[in-house]
Amino acid sequence: MHLDCDAAVVGAGPAGSRTARNLAAAGFRVRLFEEHRSVGVPSHCSGLISLRTLREAEIGEEAILHRITGAYVHTQSGAEVALGGGATRAVAIDRVAWDRALAEQAQHAGADLVRARVTGAERENGHVRLTTQTDGRTSTITARLIVGADGAHSRVARSLGLLGPRTKSYNLGIEGRMDVRRADFVHVFVGQGMAPGWFGWIIPTGEGGVRVGIGSTNGLKPVECYQRLVLAFPQLFAGIEPCRMYGGTIPLEFAPRSYADNVLLVGDAAGQVKPFSGGGIYTGLVGARHAAATAIEALQRDDVSAHNLRSYEKRWKREIGRELLRSLRFRRFGLALSEGEVERVVRALNAPGLQSLAERHADIDYPSRVLLRLARSAPALAMLGWVAVRRPRTTWDLVRAHLPFAV
Ligand SMILES: Cc1cc2nc3c(=O)[nH]c(=O)nc-3n(C[C@H](O)[C@H](O)[C@H](O)COP(=O)(O)OP(=O)(O)OC[C@H]3O[C@@H](n4cnc5c(N)ncnc54)[C@H](O)[C@@H]3O)c2cc1C
Known part of the structure; x- marks a missing residue:
């Protein structure tokens, strides 16, 4: 036929x-x-990818708009850590x-x-x-x-x-212009009150351009998440000039x-x-x-x-598959932490030993590799033990995903 x-x-x-x-x-x-x-x-899409992705797509470096070397991670309550800052970790592209x-x-x-x-x-x-x-x-x-x-x-x-x-997250994305503290650093914002089940971000795209996004997994409207983000970080978002807004769903x-x-x-x-x-x-x-x-x-x-x-x-x-599964377990573990515990984790990441671990092993395509190394560090093990007592199931779920026989 x-x-x-x-x-x-x-x-x-x-x-x-x-x-x-x-x-x-x-x-x-x-x-x-x-x-x-x-x-x-x-x-x-915010169009942040690794250099590995360019190779996978067989597209040359001419696609790169801007290079990113590190990230500021902020909690809603004001804890902050700066990670990276050396080699190119990611690039922004014209999607x-x-x-x-x-x-x-x-x-x-x-x-x-x-x-x-x-x-x-x-x-x-x-x-x-x-x-x-x-x-x-x-x-x-x-x-x-x-x-x-x-x-x-x-x-x-x-x-x-x-x-x-x-499971999906529902997001608002904004393309615009704003002053950023460091043009080669993205900002990541975590906090259940602001982005329940998910997070917010600022990605500089060069020459004053930014891509901002935030979303949730629990039905809180993305625009509401954005309002809460701006309210929580007024000094960062002062002067943002949005040019285009869009919505988007991410399967998780x-x-x-x-x-x-x-x-x-x-x-x-x-x-x-x-x-x-x-x-x-x-x-x-x-x-x-x-x-x-x-x-x-x-x-x-x-x-x-x-x-x-x-x-x-x-x-x-x-x-x-293994990377996706491990990351999923890390995500679930992170979600099970209280705001105070998340804040402690973020503050702990300021320790020089953990900073250099993150610098050496950060990989946006395989985040579980650096997370696993960080999780094996002394402060993280202490915290894991503490959380394990209070939430044994989530902790076991995370540990199980990293055993050699896990899928
Ligand atoms: C706000 C936001 C920010 C993101 N930022 C990043 C990022 O920085 N880095 C990153 O790696 N990923 C990011 N993502 C995720 C990324 O955009 C997707 O994972 C990626 O686009 C998936 O590619 P895809 O080809 O599977 O699907 P898509 O890119 O969604 O493409 C699907 C295509 O199918 C077409 N289509 C759909 N239905 C039909 C139909 N019935 N008939 C014909 N055509 C149809 C659509 O028009 C579309 O062109 C982001 C997502 C969102 C929502």
Whole structure:
């Protein structure tokens, strides 16, 4: 039977474009669907990534807007620590240009970029039929395989019976201008009264530009979180000139399953996001590499059954699953701490020994590595013991995630 394409990739974000690019480069007929008129617009992201992410995306350093070497961490009650300050730890990118560059890579490899919203998908005689809409016109197309790279509210997942990630944070992002204390430092704000279950941030983007964000996981409106943040740190936010505001959802756990018959989920749709920071560009690209490799093998064998696609989940989890799980446990542990305990942790990080540990091992893609080292330090062990007595379950959960046999 003639099908319109081998693979329909839904969503031209980083994960979708990268998957489409690799599939097309292997010679498959790929359609990449994007609902927005212009790829990457509007952006819902602060665009802070590691240098490793540039390499994963095969995009050069010309994408860098600004370099970040460290972070100020603030608690709502006023404790503060400055971490880093040496080498480049992260870079701010132009997220619109980034998404366009990745979509162009996919097109150069031979993928067909189609401006259409996918409104539904169903299985039919061993393949998938997608319904799409463009400017009110409805069409259908058939594919052997569909890749859901359609973000945190994945319609592909819902249409084909897969569950998306459960825990999410709801955020407000602001692009604007303001004076910052140090242009190479981000600010991170923690406090349950201000950003319940989540945190706030300021990312300098160079020449006075900033990206500010904050959110919560408990239903407190992001705009309310922002008001509380400004109220708590009036001296930092005095003089902010917002230029653009946007909302955005961040999945904080991976989906229970990222594959089924004829379908793979990748990026935010699969919850391939760092639960400690909400960063999902790097992890989505890693997911895309494995999604494409699995899809290529399955299409070559002409077997896109769930049984044959299940290796995808094993592959991406082998590379980043442990990190995501460990970070998730650190996050849960952090959430279980009282405001006073968080403040003590932040103050303790000012100790020179811990500062140099953080400086040596900080890695925004693998935060659990530095957290684990910090957690093994004497002050942290004392605190862990103290918290363990009061909250044994959360502590055991954290410790268990770091045992060699943990997933
Ligand atoms: C406020 C905020 C700040 C963030 N900051 C950072 C950061 O600094 N660093 C970082 O690494 N990550 C950050 N993230 C997370 C990051 O933006 C995501 O993890 C990343 O964009 C996920 O990529 P993706 O390709 O999976 O999905 P997306 O980038 O969400 O792309 C999905 C694409 O699918 C399209 N689409 C959706 N539904 C359909 C449909 N039905 N039909 C056709 N097209 C569809 C969308 O238009 C979109 O283009 C942030 C997120 C938020 C909300």
